[in-house]
Amino acid sequence: MMEAFLQPIKLSLFVSLLALIIVSVLGISIAWVMTKIHFRGKLWLDTVLLLPIVLPPTVIGFLLIIGFGRNGFLGILLDTLFDTSIIFTIWAAVLAAVVVAFPLMYQSVRTGMLQIDRNIEDAARVDGANEWEVFRQITLPLSKNSLITGITLSFARALGEFGATIMFAGNIPGKTQTIPTAIYVAFESNQMGLAWAWVLSIILVSFVMLLFLRKSA
Structure with a gap:
């Protein structure tokens, strides 16, 4: 019984933390490119990157199924190269979390x-610093507060993701069932005690994560 209760919590933490790592790398890298390089169509690309913020999660789930489904280009590619499909697997839950959480990290x-202040970065370059050193020693430290905000929002979004996850990854106990989907099933089956236990667990995890990040700011 306890293992059945803990399984969605463990799964949610795994999905959220892995998604956070991915969106942190992608968000920081792409944000740096978008702030440093000017090119035609930049506004269009920026809009596309932010689109998941305003799209309903079910639409995101639908598009992921279309793209990674049996007849989708990416689905066919995965099947051809690795003889596998990620739909209704833990990796589908991670991908769904990455898609919905990425814009929050990127925008922040x-x-x-x-x-x-660009003069600070330029001064470092004049002193002989290369672009990697400028990024690591100047840009990232000066973006610390925004980075912490992005981490907080992205983790919370990934942890609470429901719509895209239930469509793309399903709700398979012990395999793809996260806390939000577990709460939904418990509520639908009138298991209010169990639903409350998962609700309190996600509140506790979110509170601890938020407190840790705010103390680090």
Whole structure:
């Protein structure tokens, strides 16, 4: 019984933390490119990157199924190269979490980088620093608060993801059932005690994560 209760919590933490790592790498990298390089179509690309913020999660889930389904280009590619499909697997839950959480990380870090005084970075370059050193020693430290905000929002979004996850990854106990989907099933089956236990667990995890990040700011 206890293992059945803990399984969605463990799964949610795994999905959220892995998604956070992925969106952190992608968000910081792409935000840096978008703030440093000017090219035609940049506004269009920026809009596409932010689109998951305003799209309903069910639409995101639908598009993921279309793309990674048996007849989708990416689905066919995975089947051809690795003889596998990620739909209704833990990796589908991770991908869904990445898609919905990425814009929050990207927008937060991009905003922080745009606020940096370019003269500081230019001074470092004049002193002989290469682009990697400028990024690591100047850009990232000066974007710390925005980065923490992005981490907080992205983790919370990944942890609470429901719509895209239940469509793309399903709700398979012990395999793809996360806390939000477990709460939904418990509520639908009138298991209010169990639903409350999972609700309190996700509140506790979110509170601890938020407290840790705020103390680090």
